[in-house]
Amino acid sequence: MGLEKQSQALAFLFPTPYSLFMSELVKMVNLLPTQGESKLYSFDEFIAWYPHDGKRYELHDGIIIEMPKPTGMHSDVAGFIAGILFMEILRLKLPFSIPKECIVAIENSSYEPDVIVLDKNQVQQNEPRWQKESIIIRGDSIPLIIEVVFTNWSDDYALKMDEYEYLGIREYWIVDYLGLGGRKFIGNPKRPTVSVYQLINGEYEVSQFRNDERIISTVFPELNLTAQQIFLGSLWS
Numbered sequence: 001m002g003l004e005k006q007s008q009a010l011a012f013l014f015p016t017p018y019s020l021f022m023s024e025l026v027k028m029v030n031l032l033p034t035q036g037e038s039k040l041y042s043f044d045e046f047i048a049w050y051p052h053d054g055k056r057y058e059l060h061d062g063i064i065i066e067m068p069k070p071t072g073m074h075s076d077v078a079g080f081i082a083g084i085l086f087m088e089i090l091r092l093k094l095p096f097s098i099p100k101e102c103i104v105a106i107e108n109s110s111y112e113p114d115v116i117v118l119d120k121n122q123v124q125q126n127e128p129r130w131q132k133e134s135i136i137i138r139g140d141s142i143p144l145i146i147e148v149v150f151t152n153w154s155d156d157y158a159l160k161m162d163e164y165e166y167l168g169i170r171e172y173w174i175v176d177y178l179g180l181g182g183r184k185f186i187g188n189p190k191r192p193t194v195s196v197y198q199l200i201n202g203e204y205e206v207s208q209f210r211n212d213e214r215i216i217s218t219v220f221p222e223l224n225l226t227a228q229q230i231f232l233g234s235l236w237s
Contacts, residue, residue: 059110115146139168
């Protein structure tokens with residue numbers, strides 16, 4: 001007996017809320033991508049499919065990708081950056097926020113950045129899907145987006161860089177605290193590097209920072225933070 005018929009039989013024996021649960025389960029299973037499936041998903045199909053199973057997924061040009069679970073150090077670095085930027089926002093009374101969760105939609109792609117800074121005024125005026133779905137669709141709502149490099153470094157340096165540039169995101173940082181990126185991106189020999197991409201005339205131009213070099217940001221021009229402090233996840237180490 002197929003899952004749908006089983007759910008119908010069980011719904012008869014066990015009325016709501018069990019029947020409602022099984023109905024939703026059938027819908028989710030029908031949307032699940034199967035191994036070797038060539039179907040490309042739209043953004044809205046991806047959102048409808050997205051399971052709440054504790055894992056992270058992104059949509060890359062219509063293909064559903066399960067994201068690797070970050071290490072403790074990766075989480076420490078991302079959390080440290082978010083904390084420092086939050087203090088800067090408070091100090092300068094900027095109309096920005098750093099949400100815990102945010103989905104950035106770019107045509108048939110969907111990304112969940114490690115750190116994202118939103119312009120609250122722009123979000124309130126121009127983001128109809130934010131309040132109920134935590135979805136951002138406009139680049140001018142995002143002053144800054146940050147990815148902390150993990151094993152899938154090529155996504156950060158190539159795919160996401162192109163997509164964030166296309167959307168018109170003002171500034172994009174790639175924090176490569178282990179020096180994992182390709183040599184054409186971080187040089188030879190490979191070293192821990194913070195790459196800051198700034199949007200100038202519609203295209204990204206990159207500046208790179210290492211060791212005790214101070215990060216230069218147009219979004220946070222008074223920021224007093226070095227690359228080494230980011231890599232260590234501490235202001236005092």
